[in-house]
Amino acid sequence: MSFRRKNIKQQPCEVIVGAQCGNAVLRGAHVYVPGVVSASKFMKGGDVVSVYSDIKGKCKKGAKEFDGTKIFLGNGISELSRKEIFSRLPELKGIGVRMTDPVYLSPSFDNVLPSYLFLQNLPSAVVSHVLDPQPGEKILDLCAAPGGKTTHIAALMHDQGEVIALDKISNKVEKIKQNALLLGLNSIRAFCFDGTKALKLDMLKDTDGEPPFLPESFDRILLDAPCSGMGQRPNMACTWTLKEVTSYQPLQRKLFTVAAELLKPGGVLVYSTCTVTLAENEEQVAWALETFPHLQLQHQDPQVGGEGMLGAGLSSEQLKRLQRFDPCVVLSQDSDTGSLRDAGIEDTIWLANKDCIGFFIAKFVKCKST
Incomplete structure (x- = not known):
């Protein structure tokens, strides 16, 4: 089960992710680099960023800003700069944003006792x-x-x-x-x-x-x-x-x-x-x-x-x-x-x-x- 958190302050530095990545974030995942569609122009590693999901798939890959329909998913810390994310794709596959204040508190069980547990609904x-x-x-x-x-x-x-x-x-x-x-x-x-x-x-x-x-x-x-x-x-x-x-x-x-x-x-x-x-x-x-x-x-x-x-x-x-x-x-x-x-x-x-x-x-x- 997950629990909605209120009053999370949205940050000026934004990261836009695809709809499937957004689903995963709501289920407790961090943002992995392949899911990042857009990031603010001056985003650096260690910045506090707000993560949004582009639910209609209208955001262009590598865009510096996006004014289309998006859903707020919460805040996190960027692991990489914008330049590092988009200059090294597609080989980058690690965490791009480590979620610290997600809208929903839904713990991730990814790689928790993988030889014993298989997560299911x-x-x-x-x-x-x-x-x-x-x-x-x-x-x-x-x-x-x-x-x-x-x-x-x-x-x-x-x-x-x-x-x-x-x-x-x-x-x-x-x-x-x-x-x-x-x-x-x-x-x-x-x-x-x-x-x-x-x-x-x-x-x-x-x-x-x-x-x-x-x-x-x-x-x-x-x-x-x-x-x-x-x-x-x-x-x-x-x-x-x-x-x-x-x-x-x-x-x-x-x-x-x-x-x-x-x-x-x-x-x-x-x-x-x-x-x-x-x-x-x-x-x-x-x-x-x-x-x-x-x-x-x-x-x-x-x-x-x-x-x-x-x-x-x-x-x-x-x-x-x-x-x-x-x-x-x-x-x-x-x-x-x-x-x-x-x-x-x-x-x-x-x-x-x-x-x-x-x-x-x-x-x-x-x-x-x-």
Whole structure:
């Protein structure tokens, strides 16, 4: 959780960063050199500077000033001069501004016990528990990068069994492998492969345990599907178009169809997104139940999020079996850590649900043939 700080005095020396860098700063990060878009003309190393995010991407790289739309992120100390930053790009990759007075108090866990900890949002951690992987099982993480859920699944299995992680972008697959190695997890096998093609159609072709896979090959499958990402927060790059948003539903259904075929009878399929649209969440559940009668919607444990949203034709009981994390109601700006310490466990869960990313989880079980 983060807490807003008031009355931070803005400085005449300004640094402008891109929207993604701004998101990271709000999550507790310092400003790294590649994220710097603009800096005041006479900025020197050691200056107190105010950091702003260019949310519309209008600031030109290397500009000496910027009067466009920008959001104040807080103050920090510049590690380098303006000349050092812009004369030595792109090889510079270290900290450009060390944040000392951010608008939001959100501690950074970057590189804190990297061999033991992997930072995740609350709903992302809940997903792996809902999947409930067991030692010795064969698990598929169909859209796995960067591997937070993959490594969590392997850890919950005590690294006993097999976790297959797929992603179609090669550098993201390398990141999964690096994370598994860093955490000492040997049960993970990561492949650069398109999840929509993960079902083996040629039954005679032997791929030696590599994708594509035969039908009914996995005990449990996680489909953390590509989505519009409207639940991600903080997010300063809200540039979605209607065409982009509507493009995800067909892709999600292709992936779901593959997952349903790859799941063993009696196996568990968990579908999740980090978005809030009805079309990518409850409507997909309704479609899946109609399209795959052998799939049954299940209760989830733990149940931390709220129930599903009306509008997709699901029954009241079915909505209760879904988890929708709702960030629309957040802590007031006057909340402090003391009030959280005094909160009971139920209040703490409620607060966690309200001060997290938007997220959706559905759990299915494949009926055994009679």
